[in-house]
Amino acid sequence: MKHPEIVLLGGCHVAGYLVGQENAFSSKLSELLHGTIVGQVARVRVIDLPEHLKLIEEKRPTHVVLQLGNHEFSASLHLMLRQLTRALGRVPAARKAGATPGKPASSSVSSSPGQLGQPLPTPSRFFRLRVLGLSVLTTLLWLFAKQYRRSIKALNACMKQHPDTAFIFLSPFPCRPAADNAVRGFGGWLLRHRVAALPNRYWLDSHQVLHPDRELFTDPWHLNAQAHTALAYCLAGILHSNAAYTRPPQP
Numbered sequence: 001m002k003h004p005e006i007v008l009l010g011g012c013h014v015a016g017y018l019v020g021q022e023n024a025f026s027s028k029l030s031e032l033l034h035g036t037i038v039g040q041v042a043r044v045r046v047i048d049l050p051e052h053l054k055l056i057e058e059k060r061p062t063h064v065v066l067q068l069g070n071h072e073f074s075a076s077l078h079l080m081l082r083q084l085t086r087a088l089g090r091v092p093a094a095r096k097a098g099a100t101p102g103k104p105a106s107s108s109v110s111s112s113p114g115q116l117g118q119p120l121p122t123p124s125r126f127f128r129l130r131v132l133g134l135s136v137l138t139t140l141l142w143l144f145a146k147q148y149r150r151s152i153k154a155l156n157a158c159m160k161q162h163p164d165t166a167f168i169f170l171s172p173f174p175c176r177p178a179a180d181n182a183v184r185g186f187g188g189w190l191l192r193h194r195v196a197a198l199p200n201r202y203w204l205d206s207h208q209v210l211h212p213d214r215e216l217f218t219d220p221w222h223l224n225a226q227a228h229t230a231l232a233y234c235l236a237g238i239l240h241s242n243a244a245y246t247r248p249p250q251p
Contacts, residue, residue, distance in 0.1 A: 004035025007059055009052050010067030013173065015042035016228070018218040023225040026065065028214035028232030030166030033239065035063070041074040045071055047086070049151040052157045056165070063239065064165055066155075069172035073138065075179035080137055131182045138183070142190060168202045168235060169195060174212045176220035177226060181212050202238050209234050 008014050008026045016024030030037050039055045046068055056064055072083065142148045159167050171188030175181050185207050193201055209230055210216050216227035223231075 002129065003062055004030075004033045005038045005059065005061040006030055006033070006035050006063045006065060007039040007055055007061040008037065008065045008067070009041050009044045009049075009055075011063070011070040011226070012042055012099060012172070013070075013223060014040060014067055017042075018222045019228060023228055025228040025231040025235070028229055029065065029235050032232055032236040033063070043071075044068065046151050047147040050154040051170070052239060053154055056158055056162065060162075060183045061165060064162075064167045065170065065235065066167065067170040067173075069184065069187045069191055073172045073180075075134055075177070075183045077134070080134060083141060084140075087141060089145055127179060128184075131179055131186070134183055135186045138187065139190060144193060152194050156198075159196060159198050159201060163200055166200055166202060167198075168204065168238065170231070170235075171203070171205045173206050173223060176211050176212055178212075178218060195202045204231070204234055204238060206231065 006029070007025075014024065014026050016027065021027055026037065026040060029035075036060055038059045041052050041055065049068075053128055074080070140230060152185075159165075169192070171191065172184040174184065188205060188207065194199060210223070210227050216224055216230075218224045
């Protein structure tokens with residue numbers, strides 16, 4: 001069997017933000033698979049995927065891990081408006097950079113995260129309406145905005161062109177702020193249904209592995225080393241079995 005060669009595309013978690021690269025799920029996964037990371041790009045936005053997919057053509061890896069959507073799926077109306085104006089081509093290129101690492105664009109308007117490890121508050125009617133409204137806007141954006149359709153089309157084409165490469169998708173990660181966590185959960189569902197269900201595509205719903213009321217965060221937005229390790233073991237289990245996988249005990 002070929003020595004595993006892995007390409008990773010995703011957000012700041014790919015680079016182990018706040019926990020260090022050695023504790024990132026990407027590094028842990030390569031250790032578990034006895035493989036090598038041959039390419040890695042962090043802070044990848046969905047609309048930028050076509051240019052980053054060139055790395056797959058160049059490296060021809062055995063595995064591609066994609067951790068997408070943390071930036072796009074947010075309960076921030078400000079971020080949503082930015083995405084809408086960008087999709088309409090009204091944002092200058094110099095202003096298209098993502099949120100500053102460690103300071104998500106949604107942090108200024110999201111619901112209060114509360115104490116880490118404390119129970120989340122019961123959702124209010126306003127909370128549910130807010131999540132519903134943002135979910136509808138997000139769906140319209142992903143279905144009709146040219147940039148998003150182009151990126152998903154390129155991604156599906158890349159998977160078809162490399163049938164011997166395993167493409168493993170991680171859903172947007174859970175976070176402590178309740179509204180953002182709910183939107184990310186919906187975003188995972190949307191992304192999964194936009195990506196072609198090919199034989200070489202695998203999916204891990206991180207919300208089924210990690211829970212926002214557990215001690216799994218370094219801050220309200222970023223996972224700690226324990227959570228990274230749990231993700232790595234789940235990903236390795238999926239790849240080893242190539243089928244449904246029974247997860248280890250929850251951390």
